[in-house]
Amino acid sequence: MGDWEGVRLHVVTGKGGTGKTTVAGALAMALAAGGRRVLIAEVEERQGLAQLFDVPPLAYQEQRVASASGGGEVYALAIDAREAMHEYLAMFYRLGRAGRALDKLGFVDFATTIAPGLRDVLLTGKAYEATRRRTGDHHAYDAIVLDAPPTGRIVRFLDVTTSVSSLARVGPINRQANSITDLIHSPRTAVHVVTLLEDMPVQETADAVAELQAAHIPVGAVVVNQARPPHLATRSLPAARRGRLDHDDVLSGLRAAGLPATDAVVDVLTREAADHAERTALEKTQRALVDDLGRPVYELPRIADGIDPTALYELAEALAEQGAV
């Protein structure tokens, strides 16, 4: 039993550069573990998921991209506003081929331009549809993970009621927007915020959490990404920071390890330790701010070699161990 029992839609946001796509991918893998089916969707036309799972560019079609441990499956989808609009016109207005013809006139671009909120309704609408889809008497997916826009735009993106206040007051779009709103403001949704332990990402995380709460959208966890491994014992940090580690101790350690034991090597290692200790101190301050937000916090290690599908398993594991699933 994880922290998010009953949540069907996991929205993942974060400041640019914090690795929200990676975290979304890891979360999808963690949720799928043990034989479940999870859909991960992106909405920014970046093909970030294809990169992450190392598959060819995704189409507007759900596609299996990975197997999770214990027989689970992760499907991925790149949601595209234009395709969603066609689907929509076909479904509700029976504008099959005519819908495509409208495209030649730039209809979709035009409509989403004069009503920017429409785009968000189309994008979130597709995710909404996936949460409800059934095969037989089962949900088609056990959970949906949405790799959402960055923190700065997340509330506007999710709060489609406000976006569509300028749209048709009646009709299917309006009905759909209302259903999306219900889902997003319900305990079936959790918005997780990804951050690094740095000043600006933490600031934006705090802002986003406050904005989400003000909009009555359920905030999930804060995921601290790329956490520095705590190689150096806490008690050594103050000395390390001042560059005053025991020179002879290090020297004899190097000798014992059969490595070149020179003053120059010790100096390099000491400088690196000072840098590490300074960052660790800064991170500690930031971590306290994150803890103050009062949300569950998961920490994911920095993967020094870069992210590949193997690293994704590792991160999924780390999320599971910390109670995310």
Add this chain to the structure above:
Amino acid sequence: MNPGPRAAKPAHFDVDRLIDDRRIRIVVTCGSGGVGKTTTAAAIALRAAERGRRAVVLTIDPARRLAQSMGLSELDNTPRAVKGVDAAAGGSLDAMMLDMKRTFDEVVEDHTTPDRAKQILANPFYQALSSSFAGTQEYMAMEKLGQLRARSDWDLIVVDTPPARSALDFLDAPERLGSFLDGRLIRLLGGTARAGGRTYLKVLHAGFNVVTSALTKVLGGELLRDVSTFVNALDTMFGGFRERAEQTYALLKRPETAFIVVAAPEHDALREASYFVDRLGRDAMPLAGLVLNRVHASSAAGIGAEQAVAAAERLESDEGGSHALTAALLRLHADRLKLAARDERIGERFSGSHPEVPVTRIPALAGDVHDLDGLRQIGALFDAG
């Protein structure tokens, strides 16, 4: 296939030479979100000012503390002098934050009668367009740049570009907004299609009905009425939007402009940087170089990453951890080497496909930058990078 032998190290991007060159009047920093674009723009402007340029920096969405450090506590759309700048070399620094709505309002006010302007400004559709249209920020950044350039108060304008999914948005969005406002669909909606438009209208009449009826169904009649009123009020300005966007676009092509692409050693960021560099090349726009932020530097201790890990494991496993400190330091060292190697690899991949782009590397700093001293420190790294 690998692109042949190891790519040669790219030329060093000499930022100082660029900002000392008096012929350069505009520097544009671009790149995807989260790579330190705003900080880079501010650091360049400060360094230029302290090397004698009369500089102004136009920021779009600075972090709160960085903005405060530059005296930008209010968003009033006017450049203000930054305090604490060393003026010994005869330079100065002004800074401003873009207010896109106000800039848009000013464009409207400048181009139509006061009555019409009032009508437009009050239109609900205009209000939505001027505060949330996906290209408005970019268009208004360009507009503001044009305005600043037209004044003679500065000899260097540093422009930070809006945070966008793609760096290309800065170049494409103004044109998009321009063509949208001058576009056929919106004019048809406004019922302002005139000479020449008639035949077009006739031919498309059937199609047009499908369009309006679909739009009405999806968007509602009210919004369409607002759009139509807006279009009619805007009548005299049509053509103007695209023309203005084109003028600024032309300004960006002049040799007095220098684009600086900012990235971090991440695949995403460098892929965006690649797209952007290619695009600048296609449009014959002057690219000065790449600033690669947050690069992990490795220090040569003569111990390799694997060697360090193996040694740490040995030390950790024997005699009761008496060499725990050395083991920890070796693990730190190995991590650092790995990060540095990864950054190097990613950087090389970019330079392999764009060998002509000079690069300057800014090492990852331990702390965040939120004051002039921090900006100065980065400025000094341009020289060393």
